Amino acid sequence: MYGRVGVVGRQATQKRGYAIGSSPVTYSRVGDQVAVAPLAQRTSAGARLDNGVRVAALDGRGAASSVALVINAGTRHEASLQVAHVLKATLVRARPSDTFVRTVREFELRGNTLHTALSRENLLIGSSFLRDDLVDVVPALVSNVFNPSFHAYELLDALPLIAAETQSSLADPITAVEDALHQTAFRRGLGRTLFANDASLHKVTRADLKAFAEARFTADNIVLVGTGVSPDELVAQGNKAFAGLALSTGSGSSAYASGPTTYFGGETRLSAPGTSSARFVIGFKGVGLADGKAHATQLVLRALLEGAPRAKWGSASGLLGRATADNAVLASAFSTTYSDAGLFGLNLVGPADHIASVAKKAISALQSAASSVSDADLRRAHKAAIVDAEFGSTSDELTADIAKQVLVTGSFLTAAELASAISSVTAADLVSAAQALLSSKASVVAYGDLNKLPYADEL
Structure with a gap:
């Protein structure tokens, strides 16, 4: 899960013995080798930006970095309509100061990735890049999440793609079984499917997405996280990107809050x-x-x-x-x-x-x-x-x-x-x-x- 950042101690030598048939394989090590690598540079527990958004960074001191803005706005928090899947599909769109095409093209020209993801608990927008692009990636992620413009054609264009994603995903046996397992185990909350169906897509509106976002996109529900980035630099860029954005605190509206999970089987x-x-x-x-x-x-x-x-x-x-x-x-x-x-x-x-x-x-x-x-x-x-x-x-x-x-x-x-x-x-x-x-x-x-x-x- 975590990348190694170095090993200290005397150089180890190893001897291996092999045999055929039923003889056991023997293994011995001569020399010292530490059990784990030294701790990488990281943010302290409870670290937050000036506006209350939590921030976490782990720097392995490599050349490549990964940063994501993660929001506690997964499918378990939906009230009735399946809005989380729609919100994930429309999270990157035209901004007041830029177009969708230019946003994607700039990421491509830099060799960076740009992706969104949805789980039963969290909504994510993230990017992988070389660490000197941090100054460009963080504001781009923040501006897409808190983008006030949302044109009607952007929702209409996304709906057929969402329907196709649902159909293709549930056609995969692994995904279909996993989805059914959660519904069987939890029924509601964590049991809610990740994929919006046709009935929900015909009913969802931009107002529904706005209401869900306003309820869940609060400072206490958001974390800016990075790996392969300097903790101090991520905090500085996060404060700069969020400057001028007023975020409410708390866990969000009770209409979109999921209660304690009940396991059924x-x-x-x-x-x-x-x-x-x-x-x-x-x-x-x-x-x-x-x-x-x-x-x-x-x-x-x-x-x-x-x-x-x-x-x-x-x-x-x-x-x-x-x-x-x-x-x-x-x-x-x-x-x-x-x-x-x-x-x-x-x-x-x-x-x-x-x-x-x-x-x-x-x-x-x-x-x-x-x-x-x-x-x-x-x-x-x-x-x-x-x-x-x-x-x-x-x-x-x-x-x-x-x-x-x-x-x-x-x-x-x-x-x-x-x-x-x-x-x-x-x-x-x-x-x-x-x-x-x-x-x-x-x-x-x-x-x-x-x-x-x-x-x-x-x-």
Whole structure:
């Protein structure tokens, strides 16, 4: 997740021994090597701009940078109409001082990116660039978000594109299953779909978008976040870009505020008989980001269970890999975390005829983790979780993850801090976490030939 900024200590030498057949692979290290890299330069906890907007920066001292303006205005905050998807699609538009075409063209000529993204909790506009373009990127992002002009033709032009995006996204099995899983698990709030349907698109107006933006675009709901940028420079450019913009405080209008998340569970079956590979997801009630210890525990539990091979020609890893190695179905674990809730579960992909037997073995693997965890498995899970956390995301994903942490907790963890939290997870923590998962009602989504896929109560 986090990029390395250097390693100190004596030069290490390594010796590896290899054997064939059933002989174990041996590994020994001679010399010193620090567990984590030194802390990179970062903003202090609770840092804010002059207008109250939170700011977070992590400088790895590289040449490339990523900056985003992230707003707590995701789909869980919608009142009725699906306005968040429309707002995401129209966030970059003509400004009073410039045109849409010129904005995009200037980013292109500099070699920078410009993108918007929507999650169930946050709306984002961001850019990746070489660090000397910070002075141009920050004001461009701010001016697009707080753009007072919104012509009727811009909304009308966007509606067909939004409808096409919804259709193409939900045609992807991965997206369709993920969307159905959230609706099954949470129903409302986090269960709201990310994609606006035709009925909503025929009703939404510019006034609806303005009302939603006025309610959610408050100082307490916004964070300016950057990676690969100087914290002091980001604060200075942020204050300059926001100068003259009056922002209200508070969390926003109660009409667009989502209450505490309730987990329900249940079963959804999506028929797709022509697909070559069926999908079967078993989700359980996870933890929220505010519970840092429980979040780190679930990261280690996911690594403990993970069934996908970690080397190109290697065998399946983790408890799931051992339980399902003889099948044509790929079994993996996932952990998704939001501010006050989460989803943890098992994901199966393969021939529909094999799903039922593999699902039972996968559940047995989780049950074994709820009974005991060996020292060897714990050590492997620690290392795998740290590697996945640091290198499992791009710079843009890291930027969005830092913003999510800041909006929930007011601060964020560096790579060293996250590694320390992961390393502190004990076998007893994993057993307790697995037991808590199994005590919740499962959220099951089946996708494929439903005549061959099992029902939840058959497992």
